[in-house]
Amino acid sequence: MSAGLQGSAAWLGTGPDAGGSSRRPSKASHVYGTIKEAILSGELAPGSAIDKLALCERLGMSRFPVSTAVNRLAFEKLVIIEPQHGSFVSRISLPDVREFMLIRRAIEADVAAEAALAGSATLNDELDRSLRYQAAAAEAGDHAGFYRLDVEFHQLIVQSLGLNHAAEVLDQLLSHLERVRRLLITPAGRSQTTYSEHREIVRAIAARDPLAAAAAARGHLERTSAMFEVFARDNPKLFAESSADHA
Amino acid sequence: MSAGLQGSAAWLGTGPDAGGSSRRPSKASHVYGTIKEAILSGELAPGSAIDKLALCERLGMSRFPVSTAVNRLAFEKLVIIEPQHGSFVSRISLPDVREFMLIRRAIEADVAAEAALAGSATLNDELDRSLRYQAAAAEAGDHAGFYRLDVEFHQLIVQSLGLNHAAEVLDQLLSHLERVRRLLITPAGRSQTTYSEHREIVRAIAARDPLAAAAAARGHLERTSAMFEVFARDNPKLFAESSADHA
DNA sequence: GGGAAATGACTAGCATGCCAGAACTTAAGC
DNA sequence: GCTTAAGTTCTGGCATGCTAGTCATTTCCC
Known part of the structure; x- marks a missing residue:
């Protein structure tokens, strides 16, 4: 983490205490x-069981904090708790x-x-800077770096408007999507495409054209979809039939 | 779940175990x-403290289930836990x-x-039926009943498409909005307006016109906003300056 | 040998006890 | 009378022990 447009995994801890003061x-x-x-990260694969006791031992604490944490994750649907049976990392279905x-x-x-309606000059500056970083990362073929910038780019717009709740919802969505993304290999040249799509969004926002901005964002995410x-069609085995089963 | 249009407060328990089996x-x-x-319901007013011990006594159980429940609510931002201080019902800010x-x-x-793209006949039927109920409730001046039908109407569309995650997000949003709604007096004639707006949405969906459906839904909710x-302008005291404070 | 029942090990849920920290109260000093 | 500091009493966080329920294996019976 550190340099550049830092914040790498800052969005990880958005769920719980983020609302409260520090x-x-x-x-x-x-x-x-x-x-x-x-x-x-995929270290805990979808469907795998979560051994709480082992976690307690490894982290050197009692079961209480672990259970609390797992409960939170269950609330986010990242894990599924089956009473008197076990806790499992939830699978992701294509639907x-x-x-x-x-x-x-x-x-x-x-x-x-x-954002286009608001027309914040500072946002436009930050988006421009993000775009320059993205261009550099895309050119250098730094996929990991580009992905971080990609996530950050989308966050920038939301947070600049002070839409904390929307940011939270999007974070939760992204946390689920992130898991499947890790399974995929980002195709070569996709960074360049993403970059140009981002640029179009920025252009519409800077031009204060809300309709164009919405259309650009929609088109960008439709292409991502x-x-x-x-990928799902090519790798059907990676996805669960239904989100319910875990075996 | 089940037939009819009932289901009054069924959406209350969407948060936790809803995902798991029964x-x-x-x-x-x-x-x-x-x-x-x-x-x-407003019984616990925004900003009021939650006395866990009293709850334990009143419900006849130990602190553990109560703490767990409060934690879940804190996760939904319905209560704010201030460590070593207390748990409070979160305030709602106008932003x-x-x-x-x-x-x-x-x-x-x-x-x-x-929904317009999907073009489900059964959905159209259910929406039509809901509209008839709404018309009756509006005509009879049954505001409480109309509100239930209103909530249900919006749920019908989402659930018919099997969009469980979207339904959950909307439920959470609605649970927050519900609190302020209780503070407001539904203006006379609003039911009739809402009804006609709903009818327009249904018409667009039945006509399989996605653009019109989206526009109708958007317009309806913009008028709700x-x-x-x-109401916020008329009753400024009901809203917190910021969502952070609780005193 | 195959099937069904019993037993064992595992899980989550719950109760209880203790600890640290923050806010309020009270009392002492100026 | 006001300020300040110490003490009390709240709070939530955490550790631990126990209970009940489920799953898997094994063992016994047919």
Whole structure:
């Protein structure tokens, strides 16, 4: 993390204490972040069981914080708790992905329009800077870096409007989408396409054209959805039939 | 779930165990529902403290289920936990309401378009039936009944498409909006207006015109937002300056 | 040998006890 | 009378022990 447009995994801890003021982080929040990162990184594969006792031992704490953290994750549907049976990392179904993208598209399109209406000069500057970084990352073929910038780009617009709740919803959606994304190989040249699509969004926002901004954002995310579809079609085994089963 | 248009407060328990199969409801889930209903009904006013011990005594259980339930509510931002200080029912700020409506508008507009694309005959039938009930309730001046039908109407569209995640997001938004709605007096004649707006949405969906459906849904919710604005302007004391403070 | 029942190990849920920290109260000092 | 500081009493966080329920394996019976 650190340099550049930092913030790498800052959005990981958005769920729980983010709302409150900056208290000392509780143990529960810590293990929450740990498990969540493990799930999102794929270290804990979808469907795998979560051994709470082992976690307690590894993290050196009692079962209480671990259970609390797992409960939070269950609330986010990242894990599924089966009473008196076990806790499992939730699987992702293709319909889920489609639905997540539908919601994301709807919100981000409207937010883009809102940003165009607001017409913040500082936002435009930040977007421009982000675009330059993206261009550099795309050119250098730094996929990991580009992805971070991609996530950040979308966050920039939302947060500049002070839409914390929308940001939170989008974060949760993204946390689910992130898992499937890790399974996929970003196709060569996709960064360039994404970059130009981002540029179009920025242009519409800078031009204070809400309709164009919404359309650009919508089109961009529709193409992202299409990419998901292609990958799902090519790798059907990676997705669960239904989001319910875990075996 | 089941037939008819009933289901009054079924959406209350959407948060936690809804995802899992139908196990026996845990105590924590029970108090979760209890507190949530109390908050939404206004029995627990925004800003008021939650006395966990008293709750334990009144419900006849230990602190654990109560704490778990409060934690869940904190996750939904319905209560704010201040460590070593207390748990409080969160206040609602006007910006929050605006943002909730923004998100709701975005999602529901897209969902309406999706419903128009899907073109389900059974959905059209159910919507027609709901409209007839709404007309009756509006005519009879049954505001409470009309509100239930209103909520249900919007749910019908989402659930008919199997968009469970979107439904959940909307439920959470609605649970927040519900609190302020209770403070407001539904203006006379609003039911009739709402009814005609709903009818327009149904018409567009039945005509399989996604653009018109989205526009109708958007317009409907924009007018709802405008109503909120008017009430907020007339009753500024009901809203918190910021969503952070609780005193 | 195959099937059904019993047993064992595992899980989550819950109760209880203790600790640290913050706010309020009260009393002492100026 | 006002300020300040110490003490009390709240709060939530955490550790631990126990209970009940489920799953898997094994064992016994047919």
